[in-house]
Amino acid sequence: MHEFLARLPLSAGAIDTLIHLATALLLLLVGLWLAARVANFARRAMRRARVDETLSGFLRNLINGVLIALLIVMALQEIGVPPAPLLAALGAGGLAIGLALQGSLSNLAWGVLLIIFRPFRVGDFIHAGGIDGTVESVSLMHTLLVMPDNREAVVPNAKIGSDAIINFNRRGTRRFELKVGIGYKDDIGKAMDVVRQLFAADARILQDPAPGIWTESLGENAVVLVLRAFTRSGDIWAAQTDLLRALKERFEAEGISIPSPQRVLTVVRGPMAGQAG
Numbered sequence: 001m002h003e004f005l006a007r008l009p010l011s012a013g014a015i016d017t018l019i020h021l022a023t024a025l026l027l028l029l030v031g032l033w034l035a036a037r038v039a040n041f042a043r044r045a046m047r048r049a050r051v052d053e054t055l056s057g058f059l060r061n062l063i064n065g066v067l068i069a070l071l072i073v074m075a076l077q078e079i080g081v082p083p084a085p086l087l088a089a090l091g092a093g094g095l096a097i098g099l100a101l102q103g104s105l106s107n108l109a110w111g112v113l114l115i116i117f118r119p120f121r122v123g124d125f126i127h128a129g130g131i132d133g134t135v136e137s138v139s140l141m142h143t144l145l146v147m148p149d150n151r152e153a154v155v156p157n158a159k160i161g162s163d164a165i166i167n168f169n170r171r172g173t174r175r176f177e178l179k180v181g182i183g184y185k186d187d188i189g190k191a192m193d194v195v196r197q198l199f200a201a202d203a204r205i206l207q208d209p210a211p212g213i214w215t216e217s218l219g220e221n222a223v224v225l226v227l228r229a230f231t232r233s234g235d236i237w238a239a240q241t242d243l244l245r246a247l248k249e250r251f252e253a254e255g256i257s258i259p260s261p262q263r264v265l266t267v268v269r270g271p272m273a274g275q276a277g
Contacts, residue, residue, distance in 0.1 A: 017079075024075040031074070035067035110161035111140035119165045125233070127166040129159040169233045173206065176229060176240045180247060181222025183257040188215060188223060194250050195227060201246075204239040206230045222259045 043060035115138060120126045124135050126145070131153045133145030143160055145153040168174055182191050192213050199211045211229030218224070231239045251258055 021079055024078040027078060028071055028075050031071035032068065035064055035071065038067060039064035106158040107141045107156050110157035111138070111142075113161060114138060114143070114157055115140075120167050120170070124167055124169040126168065127164075129155040129163060131155060172233060173230050174233050174236045176231065176236055178227040178240065178244065178247075179216065179224055180227065181219060181224050181259060182251070183259050184223060186223075186256045188225075190254065191225065191251070191256050194254055194256065195225070195247065198243060198246050198250065199229060202239060202243065204231050204235040205243075206232070221261055 046056040133147040136144045216226040
């Protein structure tokens, strides 16, 4: 290349400039090819390590972008552009973009953390960002929740990360609690035996941890019993509803009352009432 340029009717300075331009172009072409290969290799390695697909794709693009930026700086340096002003301009531009996209960058950062640490997975029922719902998807910017009434909630990741996250499915089981009142004249032991029989009859109610029933308080109109039992996460609502129905039916069959609130109303007849009569 150098000998070919030397035969051209060009000055030494022009030849030197062409050599640097050709070197910079070659550096860019080879560097872009290598950058793509390195980024793809990194993504394959992350896939083998079972890194989340969304995160691995983001990191692949980040690695590729950083390598391309370094290539551009090296190419400009090759043709004589000093790197210091360029790096300063890139830093100032990055700062301006960061300030303008502060909220988006916060969502992005929390999205990466949520994908790495996995406080919840797709299909989990969670309380996050003040919303209850089933996780349908997790992206780098937001999390999509399907609420119990089938509405969709797109929650920014920064809002989820900055508050407590309650995962109802993580451990595979959930506990429910019911309170029921019986009359003061009813046999508490008999009522507890009925509840224990219902616990044992329902296969959805787990025996480990064991379910239990306790006397919680002496209310105004009833003795309040509290029932606690564990089920698998997917069975909790059906098991709880069926237990309530069976409890009412068995109490009625066993002669155990479930008293309703009562009020005694006293009417005082005064002189004005007698005159009106």
